[in-house]
Amino acid sequence: MNASNTLADNGHVSEVVLRFSCNDQPGIVAAVANAFALQGFNIRESSQFEDPHTGKFFMRTVLSSCQGEKSLAQVRSVFQPLAQRFDMDWQLHDYQYKPKVVIAVSKWGHCLEHLLNSWKRGVLPIDIVAVVSNHQDMASLCQWYGVPYHYLPVTKDTKAEQEQQILALMQELAADFLVLARYMQILSDNLCQQLKGKAINIHHSFLPGFKGAKPYHQAHQRGVKLIGATAHYVTPDLDEGPIIEQAVERVTHANTPDALVEIGRDVERVVLYRAVLWHAQHRVLLNEDKTVVFNR
Template sequence: MTKKIEEVSVQNVEEVVLSFSCKDQPGIVAAVANMFTLQGFNIIESSQFEDPDSDKFFMRTVLSSCEGTKNLAQVRSAFEPLATRYEMDWEIHDYCYKPKVLIAVSQWGHCLEHLLNSWKRGVLPVDVVGVVSNHEVMRSLCDWYEVPYHYLPVNKETKPQQEQEILELMESTAADFLVLARYMQILSDNLCQKLKGRAINIHHSFLPGFKGARPYHQAFKRGVKLIGATAHYVTSDLDEGPIIEQSVERVSHANSAEEMVEIGRDVERVVLNRAVLWHAQHRVLLNGDKTVVFSR
């Protein structure tokens, strides 16, 4: 943790991304724009949302310096009085920084492969620092992409130790967040709390329906006409975390459960990729049990 603080104190940036939420009230946008104008910044992208149900205001803004590089710690320090005034839950990041991500996977590699391919092609703005798995199946794929592979087998008795190893791996690689790319293990309440807002899961169903195991087979038995996938933040409540992205695909009575599984896999990889992209770009803001997503 100290290392990251030291890095920020000397980090110079040309573009920053501000995201925040606070109680909805007049003058917020004007105050933010005026403050950054005085600091020599120009707004190049901005999105806002007022939620009448929670009486909260959400904003994401990308700003570019008109005066050369700026010190990130000083930019944050300059914004802090305004954030305090409006009681904001806020973050300011280097817009060009690529968050470090650790990916967890079990025996199905379709989501992992899609993420690695997008990262390798430069269209997913993250730095994949490693893949962790409770199986050896995906090692050859990771070797091909030249990504470190960490085999951490787990059973009921070794689960606490294995999860501690995951945390230590995140710390040693300076990973900013964890992606569960069809990692078929339920995280403990302890790990969920430690990774709150920093762990994204892909559930092979259109939540909140068909939670838990074998959701496509559940859907098949119910004769659904649409199947889908859901990317959400991980919480201690199984498959109940704030939803980031969802998508569906049409099926019919003629599709078998196995065909639904194959159709669903295509949806899963796209949905998870979008969720990781939007999280990495600080486009996802928490709103209680929901999210506000400023997607393009």
């Protein structure tokens, strides 16, 4: 099964990135290497993982053409029979393509600012095409970075309409995925389904502990010695989507809830940045309710 690809992927390429999963069986790696060698590609980077619990095989490979630019559509067409032979769930992209991203934010801008700064410096290979918010607090920051800001207020009665506005904006801008950078709204089941595998959230807790609201205050009440943050794909089950990245920071009994919030914000910035980076580089593969992340 070939997953959908953006229209921007359909030109000519000199480098491609392939990622796939399938049932584990002999000969997969050799067949893939041979198929691309026959098309004049050289393997530049490759990672693989066999999950003994699910019997699934996962692979991500970056390949460089030794014969100049090639039609990506043609490369896909040639690979299709092999993908069918092994019943692969696969994607093949232009390695140089920068995914278009819409970021959603509420009142807290620390994660948004880190993403904008990394993008502006050229170290985060994405194209931030818009920021949406249910508040106006981050408008001036986005104006400074030159990113269109869309103020989309939301109430309980207007939630469906506001979410449709977000989806319509993503479609208009041909956005590849959505990043919830401390967007303090719970997405509806409908929107979660439409953005399956294409919406990344940062939760200010080391999941699965301290779900829901005010996790730092929950952590303080429990007297924890480590606090953390979790970046995960959004699903209809609150704070239970497949985890992409996590990190922790040591704290003590002397830290107040407000101090934990400040410490946690630094962790959130880094964790969300890594998750967005790895997703943009096609390093994250879904493995049922978990992920395989080829980040090394």
